[in-house]
Amino acid sequence: MAEAPTPARPHVVLSAAQSLDGYLDDASGTRLLLSNEDDFAEVDRLRAEADAILVGAGTVRADDPRLLVRSAELRRERRAAGEPEQPVKVTVTGSGELDPHAQFFTAGDAAKLVYAPPSVAEHLRDVATLVDAGTPPELERILDDLGARGVRRLLVEGGGTVHTQFLSAGLADELRLAVAPVTVGDPRAPRFLGPGAVPRTLRLTGVRKLGDVAVLHYRVAAEPSALDLLRLRQAIALADECPPSSTFRVGAVVTAADGTVLATGHSGEGDPLNHAEEAALAKLPAGDPRLATATIYSSLEPCSARASHPLSCTQLILAAAIPRVVMAWREPSLFVDAEGVEQLMAAGCRVIEIPALAPEVRRANTHLPGVRP
Numbered sequence: 001m002a003e004a005p006t007p008a009r010p011h012v013v014l015s016a017a018q019s020l021d022g023y024l025d026d027a028s029g030t031r032l033l034l035s036n037e038d039d040f041a042e043v044d045r046l047r048a049e050a051d052a053i054l055v056g057a058g059t060v061r062a063d064d065p066r067l068l069v070r071s072a073e074l075r076r077e078r079r080a081a082g083e084p085e086q087p088v089k090v091t092v093t094g095s096g097e098l099d100p101h102a103q104f105f106t107a108g109d110a111a112k113l114v115y116a117p118p119s120v121a122e123h124l125r126d127v128a129t130l131v132d133a134g135t136p137p138e139l140e141r142i143l144d145d146l147g148a149r150g151v152r153r154l155l156v157e158g159g160g161t162v163h164t165q166f167l168s169a170g171l172a173d174e175l176r177l178a179v180a181p182v183t184v185g186d187p188r189a190p191r192f193l194g195p196g197a198v199p200r201t202l203r204l205t206g207v208r209k210l211g212d213v214a215v216l217h218y219r220v221a222a223e224p225s226a227l228d229l230l231r232l233r234q235a236i237a238l239a240d241e242c243p244p245s246s247t248f249r250v251g252a253v254v255t256a257a258d259g260t261v262l263a264t265g266h267s268g269e270g271d272p273l274n275h276a277e278e279a280a281l282a283k284l285p286a287g288d289p290r291l292a293t294a295t296i297y298s299s300l301e302p303c304s305a306r307a308s309h310p311l312s313c314t315q316l317i318l319a320a321a322i323p324r325v326v327m328a329w330r331e332p333s334l335f336v337d338a339e340g341v342e343q344l345m346a347a348g349c350r351v352i353e354i355p356a357l358a359p360e361v362r363r364a365n366t367h368l369p370g371v372r373p
Contacts, residue, residue, distance in 0.1 A: 008323030009143040010154035011348040013174045014163055015046055018192040023184035024160055034180040038210040048074035050087045050155035052146060056162040057093035066107040086110035094136045096120030100127045115142045139171055152348035164194040173350060175218040224354050227259045228326050232354055235297040236328065238266040239364040249364045250300045252276035257293035277302055277313040281320055295324040299361045301331040304339040314340045324350045329358040
């Protein structure tokens with residue numbers, strides 16, 4: 001009997017507010033306010049869009065957070081979508097030193113998960129579900145368990161140790177960083193990132209002004225594997241098989257979790273109006289269990305809107321429940337304002353861009369106005 005596919009890990013969004021000099025708080029006993037109401041409202045929206053919210057045990061002890069969606073309207077939206085009113089609360093502890101009377105456990109009726117080594121948190125068994133996370137707790141193991149519980153989008157709200165661990169391990173997908181117009185300058189105060197953080201390449205995708213607070217949005221650039229490069233180059237090469245066209249010439253490859261090719265496609269294959277991802281997915285049976293852990297490689301960002309067929313390629317990928325997309329070139333705004341990456345990520349897909357291969361994709365599309373290798 002074939003093994004059941006491993007559920008995809010959640011899409012991980014880190015959220016933090018810091019001072020100009022990188023501190024999460026000062027060293028006094030009073031919480032330093034680093035946000036304003038507009039920023040709080042955006043974070044509330046992030047919470048409402050998440051399936052679970054994670055904080056470290058240090059944050060539970062120091063800040064006693066409630067971790068609840070505040071807005072009644074946002075809670076109504078969750079109920080209307082068939083979701084619980086509040087996201088699952090998650091914390092991680094190596095020592096088990098948590099007070100069962102903390103607001104993490106007592107505020108709201110959301111499910112609570114405590115990931116800890118065996119036997120260290122037995123006093124919390126009546127207020128939370130205890131999960132063996134290894135000794136010391138392993139983030140990969142935690143994400144695997146959350147994925148198995150149906151968590152597709154995880155919001156991580158700190159503190160500095162947890163943020164450092166997620167970034168260093170390459171397990172974060174996005175970062176939302178609110179920067180307040182204050183300085184702390186006290187080495188005793190907690191910092192956004194702690195010592196020993198492994199350098200990671202971040203891509204700035206947005207900057208917004210909320211009063212005097214600057215909100216920076218980053219995507220964490222995943223390091224492509226040799227297999228990713230190989231399969232994406234195969235997708236790019238498939239564009240040479242496209243018939244003459246006045247639209248993009250694109251290739252796509254769908255692989256199983258082990259990298260085995262399940263299907264390929266190119267623009268115009270099977271139907272002159274077919275897109276590459278559409279042609280590849282049409283070769284696989286609906287509900288194919290291998291798709292739950294598959295990757296789709298596309299030379300161009302999957303389309304987010306189209307007039308030629310009822311569903312965009314982004315919608316087809318989401319309908320197939322493919323958890324991972326690898327692409328080379330963002331779709332330029334020649335025909336529509338492309339939002340494929342944003343839509344995929346918002347739905348919990350892990351999207352990896354390899355822009356180093358984008359020139360090869362552009363070379364296949366120099367028949368379009370304004371496209372140069």
